[in-house]
Amino acid sequence: MPGTVQKPSSQDAPRVECPKCGYANVTARTTCRSCGAPLEKPPVLPVAAHPLPPSEDVGSHLFKEDDIVLLEFVSLGQQLFFPVEASVLLGREVIPSPEPIIDLGRYGAKSLGVSRQHCRLQRREKQLLVTDLDSSNFTYLNGQRLIPHRPYVIAHGDHLLLGRLHVMIYFRPPQLS
Known part of the structure; x- marks a missing residue:
């Protein structure tokens, strides 16, 4: 259904959940595919x-x-x-x-x-x-x-x-x- 957040099955690749919308993104992504929110803050190197x-x-x-x-x-x-x-x-x-x-x-x-x-x-x-x-x-x-x-x-x-x-x-x- 258009506009709904899709959850992957357990057989899919490892995922990281978006803190904003809950979408399950592939772990390699830096931003949510659904809403564009950052998935993790990039590290600031010492x-x-x-x-x-x-x-x-x-x-x-x-x-x-x-x-x-x-x-x-x-x-x-x-x-x-x-x-x-x-x-x-x-x-x-x-x-x-x-x-x-x-x-x-x-x-x-x-x-x-x-x-x-x-x-x-x-x-x-x-x-x-x-x-x-x-x-x-x-x-x-x-x-x-x-x-x-x-x-x-x-x-x-x-x-x-x-x-x-x-x-x-x-x-x-x-x-x-």
């Missing part, structure tokens, strides 16, 4: 979980004119450096776009639920902003789900979750890269 030593600037919102972005892919122990002139898209499987796109495919983006055009990093004066582009599996900043198409200020040392891809973000002057 500073000790990544190899870069914390600096006195962690938590600073100041993104200097010559700073570049350093993304650290936590579970892979890999890093990616790039400048942000005006704005850049983070996604996978590069498609034609008027903005530069950083392809996260080699970091397991597709299997981790990263959308083709997942989010935008944008320089605004002396700040770096992140905007979710209505991605299928959402963008989280320090454990908080972002409202699509609304910019949020990023601080040095913040944690981004793109789908299920955990990324630490740092600001670095070019000579330290």
